[in-house]
Amino acid sequence: MQSQPCEPNIFESKRLHARRIGPADAPAMHRVYGDAGAMRWVGDGQPLDLAQCEHWVEVTLRNYAERGYGMFALASRESGEVIGFCGLVHPGGQREVELKYALRRESWGRGLASEAAAAMLGYAGSVLGIRRVIATTAPDNVASHRVLLKAGMRRGELRANDDGSFTQLFAWTAEGGENAP
DSSP states (O other): OOOOOOOOSEEOOSSEEEEEGGGGGGHHHHHTOTTTTTTTTTTOOOOOOOOHHHHHHHHHHHHHHHHHHOOEEEEEEEOOOOEEEEEEOOGOOOSEEEEEEEEEHHHHHHHHHHHHHHHHHHHHHHHHOOEEEEEEEETTTHHHHHHHHHHHHHEEEEEETSOOEEEEEEEEEOOTTTTOO
């Protein structure tokens, strides 16, 4: 699949800029999603291999073509190095727009995830015209709860999953709307 031309910046924050992902980003994606410790709270908790990351780049390129958005590479404004990914997706074809993010472990604990999430929500509302975004986490993932609250989302209910587990819901509504989960 051919990559669309990369836009220089989708959004910028104090320390980060986000840009579209291209095929050359698969190794950077693998540095994030291939880390078993970093994947503890993501999906089934299993790290991805490089081929799976290459597949997710292809999925993202299709999302750009179909929706105009997807996951974006997060690069340090200081070094230009990709330190993670953040974006808006529809997992499993769900109707609701969902915020997702993942950073390399060495970037944790510095407020970068909250900074990226807040900037992504701003982009969703002001550029894409999206009025409501959700995020989901494991109920015990307190670090992600803090990230999402700091980014301006509100905690909602626990959703029951088919396997008997639960997912914590968070929601954000664009300015002028009711910010209720």
